[in-house]
Amino acid sequence: xxxxxxxxxxxxxxxxxxxxxxxxxxxxxxxxxxxxxxxxxxxxxxxxxxxxxxxxxxxxxxxxxxxxxxxxxxxxxxxxxxxxxxxxxxxxxxxxxxxxxxxxxxxxxxxxxxxxxxxxxxxxxxxxxxxxxxxxxxxxxxxxxxxxxxxxxxxxxxxxxxxxxxxxxxxxxxxxxxxxxxxxxxxxxxxxxxxxxxxxxxxxxxxxxxxxxxxxxxxxxxxxxxxxxxxxxxxxxxxxxxxxxxxxxxxxxxxxxxxxxxxxxxxxxxxxxxxxxxxxxxxxxxxxxxxxxxxxxxxxxxxxxxxxxxxxxxxxxxxxxxxxxxxxxxxxxxxxxxxxxxxxxxxxxxxxxxxxxxxxxxxxxxxxxxxxxxxxxxxxx
Numbered sequence: 400x401x402x403x404x405x406x407x408x409x410x411x412x413x414x415x416x417x418x419x420x421x422x423x424x425x426x427x428x429x430x431x432x433x434x435x436x437x438x439x440x441x442x443x444x445x446x447x448x449x450x451x452x453x454x455x456x457x458x459x460x461x462x463x464x465x466x467x468x469x470x471x472x473x474x475x476x477x478x479x480x481x482x483x484x485x486x487x488x489x490x491x492x493x494x495x496x497x498x499x500x501x502x503x504x505x506x507x508x509x510x511x512x513x514x515x516x517x518x519x520x521x522x523x524x525x526x527x528x529x530x531x532x533x534x535x536x537x538x539x540x541x542x543x544x545x546x547x548x549x550x551x552x553x554x555x556x557x558x559x560x561x562x563x564x565x566x567x568x569x570x571x572x573x574x575x576x577x578x579x580x581x582x583x584x585x586x587x588x589x590x591x592x593x594x595x596x597x598x599x600x601x602x603x604x605x606x607x608x609x610x611x612x613x614x615x616x617x618x619x620x621x622x623x624x625x626x627x628x629x630x631x632x633x634x635x636x637x638x639x640x641x642x643x644x645x646x647x648x649x650x651x652x653x654x655x656x657x658x659x660x661x662x663x664x665x666x667x668x669x670x671x672x673x674x675x676x677x678x679x680x681x682x683x684x685x686x687x688x689x690x691x692x693x694x695x696x697x698x699x700x701x702x703x704x705x706x707x708x709x710x711x712x713x714x715x716x717x718x719x720x721x722x723x724x725x726x727x728x729x730x731x732x733x734x735x736x737x738x739x740x741x742x743x744x745x746x747x748x749x750x751x752x753x754x755x756x757x758x759x760x761x762x763x764x765x766x767x768x769x770x771x772x773x774x775x776x777x778x779x780x
Contacts, residue, residue: 411515485694493526518707557658731755732779
């Protein structure tokens, strides 16, 4: 047996040692408690799903064969929740509010901030097609990031139909339009500049990318297009901005009308959260009014997901969850029955208790406790 190989982690995977695991567990509890206060109910979906559930995410999938059927490790949670709704809540009256916390898996090159197994916590709000729902999920996303212990962050908010409409107004060849779209999705400004320069669109693309800031961006965008879907999208953005402004949340917000997300199912308002010094978003989401049609259900929806590892990276050094609590009492003695009974009694009282398993004198037990930083030793005769 290759012992070195047995201890090697696969690329893009990681272990959580006790302090990190405790911090991650606490973060999950904080988020779950918050989501429940906002009237969201938890759902837990399997890690393995039929490939049809994620039919449009083929390039990212870990695929397996199970008794002749192609199955996949879920690459994200939104489509899984959509499948749950289409299966169990087809005739339920909306709005439906669900939250989830779990690991997802993506087959992609491992790099900083790009684990191939990572945690997500998020919400899905289904059955409402208006700005009220959009405002709720963005307000909740802001609250979730704050509750996680991150204070210095910004949420960039865009609108898919606005961005695609403005791209279409440039009248590029469909292949060129797709190349521009993919560059925007990847936030690859080098590729964007190359395509724009090649087809003489540099000035127009500079204008589009420059549509960033506060609500003053909206009339600037409106002047660039006569398409009705652009006007409708800008109206929705304006309504959401005004609602969040009334709630005192726009200090965390900016508009970015070149923002496109990396899933094809988004249809309306989209948003991403950023922290200075991190080269990747800590959260993202938006409206997806057509996704459930894959499962035979015409139901509007919106939601977001937070990356657990990314949130923890953003709070590194701020100690939002603390480390594991060491034992407060060492129970020692020569009789197993007495030691075990007393340890159980103390644990029921809420103490963190370690049983002394191999030290058979008071002096040895005290020395062991001192070495481990355990303040109290109880000796049972």
